Every structure is written in structure tokens, then in C-alpha cells.
Amino acid sequence: MKRLASALVVATLLAGCGARGDLKPPPGEMLPVKPYGAPATPTPADLLKPGAQARPDRSDELLKNSEERGQDPFDLPPPN
Template sequence: MRTLILCGLGLALAACGTRAPLTPPEDASLPVAPYGTNEKPTSEELLQLDALAAPERSVELRRRSEDRADDPFDLPPE
């Protein structure tokens, strides 16, 4: 019974996604303009990640098996 309630609660929370664009609350405003600029960034610009926050994946797939180079730090336990 408890797991059924937890699953129902999880589904209810998952269904509470945003359905409208994000806007600041009535009494609040967006952050001040960054130093050196006159224009405040929009909410969409604030949500975009820069390259350091979300780097591209660099996955090099191996096409054939290769022998490993000798590792001087791969020592047996003492």
C-alpha cells in the first residue's frame, strides 16, 4: 500500500512540469545587468548553459583491441 502511494505521488510530481514560459514572481525582477553591459539578459538567455557548464562529449571508440602500454604505477598490493 505504501509503495502504491509513493508511486502515485511520484507520478503526480512528474506531471507538474512547466507548461508556460518562466517569468519572475510579481514582486521580483531578473538579475541586474552584468558588468560592462547596459541590457539585462532575458530569462531564456539566463537558462542557456555556456560551454564550460555543458561540455561536448569526446568519446573515442576503439575499433580494434590494442595492447595496453606498461603502467609503472600499476603495482600489486603489499
């Protein structure tokens, strides 16, 4: 019984990982309408591409220019 259950689990996992193809809308359905102000209707590949807010670029450089700090008018000695 355990062999049958494990074989069924393995067969289910193998069946679900093999189908990869181009994305198309279901029969009778259409792609979303063109967004307001967009030059063209986006393709399925365009819709799957993450935007700049979803995947921002990483910036490792924290300091771009090394500059002397100016005089701080609020840097006062402690009160007596």
C-alpha cells in the same frame, strides 16, 4: 498497508513530473539586473543556457598538421 504506501509513492511521483512551463520570477520579484558591459538584460532562457566554459566543444582531431620534427640540440648520446 503496503498497497496504500506504494499507491501514495506512485501518486507523488506522477504529480511531480507533469508541470512544465515558462520560467517566470515569483510575484513581487524581478529578474537580475543587467550585467556590467552587457548589451541587454538576459531573459530566463538566456540565464539557463550553459556557457562555453560549462559545456566546451569537443575536438576529436588531435593532429592538424603533420610535420617533420627538427633537430634536437639536447639529444645527446649516453655518457660512457
